[in-house]
Amino acid sequence: MKINTHYLDLKPSYLFKTIASKTAEYKKAHPEADIISLGIGDVTLPLCKSAVSALSKAVGDMSKRETFHGYPSSFGEDFLLSAIQKHYHEHIGADVDTSEIVVTCGAKEDIANILDIFDKDNTVLIPDPVYPVYCDTNIMDGRKIKFASAGEENLFLPLPTDDYAADIIYLCSPNNPTGSAYTRAQLKLWVDFAIEHKAVILYDAAYEMFVTDKDCPRSIFEIEGARSCAIEFCSFSKTAGFTGMRCGYTVIPKELAVDGVHLLDLWKRRQSTKFNGVAYIIQKAAASVFSDEGYEEIKENIRYYQQNTANMMRVFDSMGITYFGGKNSPYIWMKCPQNMKSWDFFELMLNRCCVIGTPGEGFGENGEGYFRLSGFGNVDRTLEALDRMQKNLTL
């Protein structure tokens, strides 16, 4: 039996595992250290009241024969599909049909699994820096990868050029890790480019709830033409603090096709063959956050996290630190002071401030010299971390 040797082309370790082991090492050497993590993009606020109440009720359903639920639909239950459709219509301003939505265990899973429906012989375009899953999943398949260079010169928002011709184009806006967000006009350039090159855009909208700028779209389907070239991935993880609940969704427009084969059909075939749906209780909780009451509750939580990015921006402005993101994103992408390398700055932050961040180098070559800080922490602890940076970092 032969293994998939493309796995041997992967770099040996995953970014967050390295951070965890370095942190564990430090803790072992300094058991008294009060470490504040602004690293991994995990949420910290508990589930909102509507979700807890929906969960409790659903658990009750599962405890009685009359209301018990077995195998869920491989594509999502109707009540959740309708709730997501309503979210698109009322909050985002884009209309999608419930049959175009497929509910899953999360956007990470979907972004990885969608590659099943594409030939290995496609060239992919991936922004650099970027969420490592885009690269690693394509390396596992042996696809040819090109990078779209993001940097200070383009405010970390690369735009199409002839060099970027590709079959599959990844875009993430608001961006992880840089926190930058495309405007509608910029995104339209990508849509036109994709149509011209018969490419498909894989659009990661996981952070759409953090968009505050009216010029920045929350969905690629706000852009004219996108329905003929784009697939959108979204998730309840950041929208509703569901990182520990695992629920996401993918939207594929009906008309998106290659030589008469509809990508929505391929994706549904993939899912019905390889996936048995999301737990009923999780779907009930997910649907509840798009009720009128639930939506107010999750917006309140988003506002809480936005205090953190606002505080970071205020302090970094006063310290003269160069940064990106924050405005439409829970992430601040800071330039490491004094041209330090990412991992050197990681060590400095750990040793001088006991603060964990994410070295930008882990997101690609262009991330070298940058550092990602997350706004998903506790407001007081984040203020404490900022205070330590002000006191202990001599820039």
Place this chain on the structure above:
Amino acid sequence: MKINTHYLDLKPSYLFKTIASKTAEYKKAHPEADIISLGIGDVTLPLCKSAVSALSKAVGDMSKRETFHGYPSSFGEDFLLSAIQKHYHEHIGADVDTSEIVVTCGAKEDIANILDIFDKDNTVLIPDPVYPVYCDTNIMDGRKIKFASAGEENLFLPLPTDDYAADIIYLCSPNNPTGSAYTRAQLKLWVDFAIEHKAVILYDAAYEMFVTDKDCPRSIFEIEGARSCAIEFCSFSKTAGFTGMRCGYTVIPKELAVDGVHLLDLWKRRQSTKFNGVAYIIQKAAASVFSDEGYEEIKENIRYYQQNTANMMRVFDSMGITYFGGKNSPYIWMKCPQNMKSWDFFELMLNRCCVIGTPGEGFGENGEGYFRLSGFGNVDRTLEALDRMQKNLTL
């Protein structure tokens, strides 16, 4: 952009979808019909008390900041890994290390996703008839498929012969759909064969809780040599009625390797890249069923379903119907009377008895002429279905 054209080699529809549409058609034509489904292998009893109680407590944890859980481990939380290890040790009699267990959203997902770590250029051996996922997932990858012929001549338990030389060998015992189960001596033949041919066995043990025969193993790891050639898939779906909860696990022994590359490492890399773990509340519920109290509760549920297969066997014996399975399995694999074809018998059962079963033909060529009945229904309704068969089927 090019699609994965192997998808076009798939048969247009999935077995259970066809059953559902035929049933819906019948219902439309006969709105008053009282249809009993003994078709899809979904459970019907509610979650056991221990699982409901664990779920409620876990929902409480998610509602408070101090006890909230974000991203789970991609491999499973320690408390669940330990509970599964205990299950292997105490109930099955096989020892596995917690580091060899990977928790997931279900066995269907794992059986499909494990293929990521294998080259497309491998020959797979799949029993016929069999759970359609084994075939379809390999067709999607374009792998060469051979079939191991199961039939009355071998009691639906094919044994290795030189013709069956392959790189990846699927076994499912107790079997879905035939209900047959290998003895230890038979399974040892497959383990020796796999070692001889440097093949890997993908062993689907989803129905292990239904084994009653002391000669039949519940895990392939009860067999000497299996640790050097086998991967085992299992699930809480049938073990604890978790079809609507979505939790399973895969066990890969540490020593299973090809040219020094360990399959456990590849699988963990696959999972950490493409999967973000199972919801905390689901994992808590899963762990609870392997507590002493929980285990008694799920065994009680298994005994309930076993009444159905016992009743079917009793009635079919009295009717002179030939059948397989039932003893170590929730499934009865009956021979269609009068050499009828599977779908013809499906129509007959629907029209004469208002009873839904699963046409054996949907599980492969050798399934033609057979019919699968599930023991997961309500005892009274199953008795009613059997009564209708006795009255309305003139054999």
